[in-house]
Amino acid sequence: MNSPAASPVTNPATSELTGGGAVRRVAIAVAVLALVAVPYAIEQVYYVNIASQILLYAVFALGLNVLVGYAGLVSLGHAGLFGVAAYVVAYLLAAGHGHALAILAGLAAGLVATAGFAALALRATGISFIMITLALGEIIWGLAYRWISITGGDNGISVSTRPMPFGLSLDAPRAFYDATLIVFLLAVGAVAIFVRSPFGAALCGTRDQPRRMNALGYHVLMIRFWAFMFSGLLTSVAGILFVYYTEFISPQALALTASAEGLLMVISGGAGTLLGPVVGAALVVIVKNVVSAYITRWNFMLGAIFVAIVVFMPEGLVPGAVRLTRSAWQSASRQKGTTRNAAASAPRPQS
Amino acid sequence: MSRKLMSRKVSRRAVLAGTAVGAAAALTRFPAPAVAQAKPFKLGLLTVKTGPLAQGGIQMEQGVITYLKETNYTIGGRKVDFVSADTGGNPAGAKTKAQELVERDNVDVILGPLAAFELYAINEYVQQQKMPVLSLAAADNLTQRTPNPYLLRASATSSQAMQPMGHYAATELKLKRAFCITEDFAFGYEQIGGFQAAFQKDGGCVVNKLWPPLVTPDYTPYVAQISDCDVVCQGFAGSNPLRFMKAYASAGLKYPVVTGETGADDALLKSYGDEAIGLVSCCPYTLDVQTDANHRFIDGMLKNYNAVPGQYAALLYVNCQVVDAALKATGGESGDREKFMAALKAVNLTDTPRGPLKFDHLNNVVGTFYIRRIGTKGAKYGLKLWNEVIKTYDNVSQFWTWPEAEFLAHPVYSRDYPPLTKC
Known part of the structure; x- marks a missing residue:
C-alpha cells in the first residue's frame, strides 16, 4: 500500500495540512494553548461543560468525517455505533465492574459492531450505503429501546461515577474538560496522521477513482473496511466520553436524529477537511444549547444557518472561509500589483 | 401564544x-442606587x-x-x-x-x-x-x-391514577375481563401494570396486553386484535388517544373504554368527537374541581x-x-x-x-383523584364535550391500598409485571 502511485491522488485538502512551516506550527501551538486555557478563561462552569460537549461531539464528527469526507461514504447509522460503546460502558459500570474494564469492553464492542456494520454496508456505495447504515443504526436503536432487561428501555442506564485516571478525579467540570481535550487532541492527531499517510491517500483515491484504484492493484474494499474501522473507533471513543459526560444513556442518544446531527456537523464544517468537523460540532452544539436559551424557535435558526452555508459556502465553513479569504487576498494583491511594488509580499495562494 | x-x-x-x-x-x-431589596x-x-x-x-x-x-x-x-x-x-x-x-x-x-x-x-x-x-x-x-x-x-406516579381506575372498573362498573393497550414505553408499562394489579385485586382479570410503538400512524391493526373482553383499558398519551379512539370507534367496537390521566385530558376535549363519549378516566386534575x-x-x-x-x-x-x-x-x-x-x-x-x-x-x-366520564352534559368554556366527575377518591397514595412494604417488595411495573394469568 506504500506504492508511489498513491501520490498522484493526494487530496487537495490534505495538502493544506502538509503545507506551511513555522507559521503553521505557531498557529497550531496557539490553538492548543487557547483550548487549554478555555476553562480558566471562562468563569461559568456551564460554559466549560458546553466546551466539553463541543469537544466530544467533535471527536464523533471527526470519526464520521473519515467515512463521509475521505472515503466518500455517507453513513446515517453512526449514532448506533456511538450508542453500542456507550451502552456497554454504562451496563458494565451499573453491574459493578471497574472503569478500565468498562472502557476497554466499550471500545471492543464498538469495534465489533463497526466490523458488522462495515461487512454489511460496504457491499454497496452511494444511496444504498446510506440506506443500509440507516437500517443498521435503527436496529441498534430498536435493541436499546426494547431489550429492557439489558438497557432499561427508555428509562436508560445511569452512571454514577467518572473514572479517576492516575488518581485524578474527573468529577469537576474543568477536570473533565481537560480529559476530553486530551482525547480530542489525540483524535485530531490520529486523523491528521491517518489522512497524510499513504493509506489516507489511497482512501481518497478510492473515493475519487475507485475503478482506477482497483486497476492499480489496490484492494478497494479492504481500504474502505479499515477506514470504516478507524471511523468506528473514534465514534466509540466519543460514545464513551458522552456516557461519562452525561452520566446517563438512553435510546434518544442513538436515534436517527443523532446520526443526522453528526452528519450536519461534518457537512456544515466541511467534509474532507481536518478542522471542518470540529467547527461544525461547535456550531451545532452552540446553537442547540446556548442559542436555544434566547431563541424559542432555535430549530429554525439552525436550519437557516445551514441554508446559508449551502448557499454561500457549499463546501462547508472551513474550506469556504479559506476560499473567501484567499480571493480577498488575491483581489487585494491584484490591486497592489498594478502599482508593481507589492509582488514580494504576495501571499501564498498556490499552496 | x-x-x-x-x-x-x-x-x-x-x-x-x-x-x-x-x-x-x-x-x-x-x-449605584442602593435599594435594600x-x-x-x-x-x-x-x-x-x-x-x-x-x-x-x-x-x-x-x-x-x-x-x-x-x-x-x-x-x-x-x-x-x-x-x-x-x-x-x-x-x-x-x-x-x-x-x-x-x-x-x-x-x-x-x-x-x-x-x-x-x-x-x-x-x-x-x-x-x-x-x-x-x-x-x-x-x-x-x-x-x-x-x-x-x-x-x-x-x-404513572400507576397512581390507574390503580383507582382498576378498582372502579372492577367494583363499580362490575367489569371482569379487561384488554389493555398502550404505548410501548415505561410510562405505558407502569400505567397498565397499576391498572392490572388493582383490577385483579378486586376480582378482574386481564385478557391480553398490546404495546403499539410510540409513533403509530394507524391503530387499526391493533384495534382489530381486541376481542373476548368486557372492557378496554388504554393508556395513551399526547395526541395518540385521539387517534386511538377514532380507530376504535370506526372499527365498530362497543366495549366500554377506561383510561388514565393522559387518555382523556381536559385539553383534548376540544379535539375529541362523538367517539369519546362514554370514555371513563381517572385523573389527578379535572376542570370541575x-x-x-x-x-x-x-x-x-x-x-x-x-x-x-x-x-x-x-x-x-x-x-x-x-x-x-x-x-x-x-x-x-x-x-x-x-x-x-x-x-x-x-x-x-x-x-x-x-x-x-x-x-x-x-x-x-x-391527593384526590377523580373518576370522570365524557359526555355532553355540563360542558362549559365553549367545549362540546365535558369530563363529568362520577366519583372521587380522596387521599390516594402511590401505593393505593397496599401496605407500603408489600407494594415495594414487588418489582416496578413493567411489560412483564404483573404477568398475564389464565383468564
Missing part, C-alpha cells in the same frame, strides 16, 4: 442587558418546546406563567425571576439545560422536566447539586424503590392564552403553589437547600386546582 413566549424571552434578555449595564456602572464607580427568587423550568412532546411542554410553561401573573411575579414575599429552558425532549438536552439553570442562572428550584427519561438523565446531577426538583415526570421508581431526596412530585384556586387558574388560562387547560398546565400551577407555600414557611429563605427541601416536603395545601394535597415520606403526592 408564541408571541407571549417570545415576549418572555425578550424580557429575559433585557434582564441580561440590565445586569451588563449594572456591572459596567459598578466598574466605572457610578453611584431581597434577592429575587429564581424559578427555573425545564420544559419541551420543540419536537413531539412540545404540546405538553408549552402547556407546562403556560401553567407557570398563569400563576406568576396572578401573583404579580411575587412568591413567598420575594420577586420572581423566571427562567424557562427547552430540553428538546431528549436526555442529553435535559442534562445540559439542567446545568444551565443550576450553574449559569443559579436557580433556587427547578420545575419539570416532562418525560421520565429526562428526569432519569438529571436524577444523579440534581442530587449532587442538592437542587430541589418538582417534576411532572411520572417514573414510579424515583419516589419508590430508588427515591431521590431532592425530587418532589405533586402530580402523580370546585376550589377557588381552580377557578382562578382556569380564568387565568382563558384570559392569558384563550385556552381551556388540561392537567399539564394545572399541575405546574400546583407546583408553583407548593413552592410559594414552602417559601412562606421558611420566611422567604431558600439558601439552605436542605431546609428548603424539608419545607417543600411539609407543604400541605387544600386550595389548589386539584384539591387537597400533601406528600408522603418518599416525596410523592397524596
Whole structure:
C-alpha cells in the first residue's frame, strides 16, 4: 500500500495540512494553548461543560468525517455505533465492574459492531450505503429501546461515577474538560496522521477513482473496511466520553436524529477537511444549547444557518472561509500589483 | 401564544442587558442606587418546546406563567425571576439545560422536566447539586424503590391514577375481563401494570396486553386484535388517544373504554368527537374541581392564552403553589437547600386546582383523584364535550391500598409485571 502511485491522488485538502512551516506550527501551538486555557478563561462552569460537549461531539464528527469526507461514504447509522460503546460502558459500570474494564469492553464492542456494520454496508456505495447504515443504526436503536432487561428501555442506564485516571478525579467540570481535550487532541492527531499517510491517500483515491484504484492493484474494499474501522473507533471513543459526560444513556442518544446531527456537523464544517468537523460540532452544539436559551424557535435558526452555508459556502465553513479569504487576498494583491511594488509580499495562494 | 413566549424571552434578555449595564456602572464607580431589596427568587423550568412532546411542554410553561401573573411575579414575599429552558425532549438536552439553570442562572428550584427519561438523565446531577426538583415526570421508581431526596412530585406516579381506575372498573362498573393497550414505553408499562394489579385485586382479570410503538400512524391493526373482553383499558398519551379512539370507534367496537390521566385530558376535549363519549378516566386534575384556586387558574388560562387547560398546565400551577407555600414557611429563605427541601416536603395545601394535597415520606403526592366520564352534559368554556366527575377518591397514595412494604417488595411495573394469568 506504500506504492508511489498513491501520490498522484493526494487530496487537495490534505495538502493544506502538509503545507506551511513555522507559521503553521505557531498557529497550531496557539490553538492548543487557547483550548487549554478555555476553562480558566471562562468563569461559568456551564460554559466549560458546553466546551466539553463541543469537544466530544467533535471527536464523533471527526470519526464520521473519515467515512463521509475521505472515503466518500455517507453513513446515517453512526449514532448506533456511538450508542453500542456507550451502552456497554454504562451496563458494565451499573453491574459493578471497574472503569478500565468498562472502557476497554466499550471500545471492543464498538469495534465489533463497526466490523458488522462495515461487512454489511460496504457491499454497496452511494444511496444504498446510506440506506443500509440507516437500517443498521435503527436496529441498534430498536435493541436499546426494547431489550429492557439489558438497557432499561427508555428509562436508560445511569452512571454514577467518572473514572479517576492516575488518581485524578474527573468529577469537576474543568477536570473533565481537560480529559476530553486530551482525547480530542489525540483524535485530531490520529486523523491528521491517518489522512497524510499513504493509506489516507489511497482512501481518497478510492473515493475519487475507485475503478482506477482497483486497476492499480489496490484492494478497494479492504481500504474502505479499515477506514470504516478507524471511523468506528473514534465514534466509540466519543460514545464513551458522552456516557461519562452525561452520566446517563438512553435510546434518544442513538436515534436517527443523532446520526443526522453528526452528519450536519461534518457537512456544515466541511467534509474532507481536518478542522471542518470540529467547527461544525461547535456550531451545532452552540446553537442547540446556548442559542436555544434566547431563541424559542432555535430549530429554525439552525436550519437557516445551514441554508446559508449551502448557499454561500457549499463546501462547508472551513474550506469556504479559506476560499473567501484567499480571493480577498488575491483581489487585494491584484490591486497592489498594478502599482508593481507589492509582488514580494504576495501571499501564498498556490499552496 | 408564541408571541407571549417570545415576549418572555425578550424580557429575559433585557434582564441580561440590565445586569451588563449594572456591572459596567459598578466598574466605572457610578453611584449605584442602593435599594435594600431581597434577592429575587429564581424559578427555573425545564420544559419541551420543540419536537413531539412540545404540546405538553408549552402547556407546562403556560401553567407557570398563569400563576406568576396572578401573583404579580411575587412568591413567598420575594420577586420572581423566571427562567424557562427547552430540553428538546431528549436526555442529553435535559442534562445540559439542567446545568444551565443550576450553574449559569443559579436557580433556587427547578420545575419539570416532562418525560421520565429526562428526569432519569438529571436524577444523579440534581442530587449532587442538592437542587430541589418538582417534576411532572411520572417514573414510579424515583419516589419508590430508588427515591431521590431532592425530587418532589405533586402530580402523580404513572400507576397512581390507574390503580383507582382498576378498582372502579372492577367494583363499580362490575367489569371482569379487561384488554389493555398502550404505548410501548415505561410510562405505558407502569400505567397498565397499576391498572392490572388493582383490577385483579378486586376480582378482574386481564385478557391480553398490546404495546403499539410510540409513533403509530394507524391503530387499526391493533384495534382489530381486541376481542373476548368486557372492557378496554388504554393508556395513551399526547395526541395518540385521539387517534386511538377514532380507530376504535370506526372499527365498530362497543366495549366500554377506561383510561388514565393522559387518555382523556381536559385539553383534548376540544379535539375529541362523538367517539369519546362514554370514555371513563381517572385523573389527578379535572376542570370541575370546585376550589377557588381552580377557578382562578382556569380564568387565568382563558384570559392569558384563550385556552381551556388540561392537567399539564394545572399541575405546574400546583407546583408553583407548593413552592410559594414552602417559601412562606421558611420566611422567604431558600439558601439552605436542605431546609428548603424539608419545607417543600411539609407543604400541605387544600386550595389548589386539584384539591387537597400533601406528600408522603418518599416525596410523592397524596391527593384526590377523580373518576370522570365524557359526555355532553355540563360542558362549559365553549367545549362540546365535558369530563363529568362520577366519583372521587380522596387521599390516594402511590401505593393505593397496599401496605407500603408489600407494594415495594414487588418489582416496578413493567411489560412483564404483573404477568398475564389464565383468564
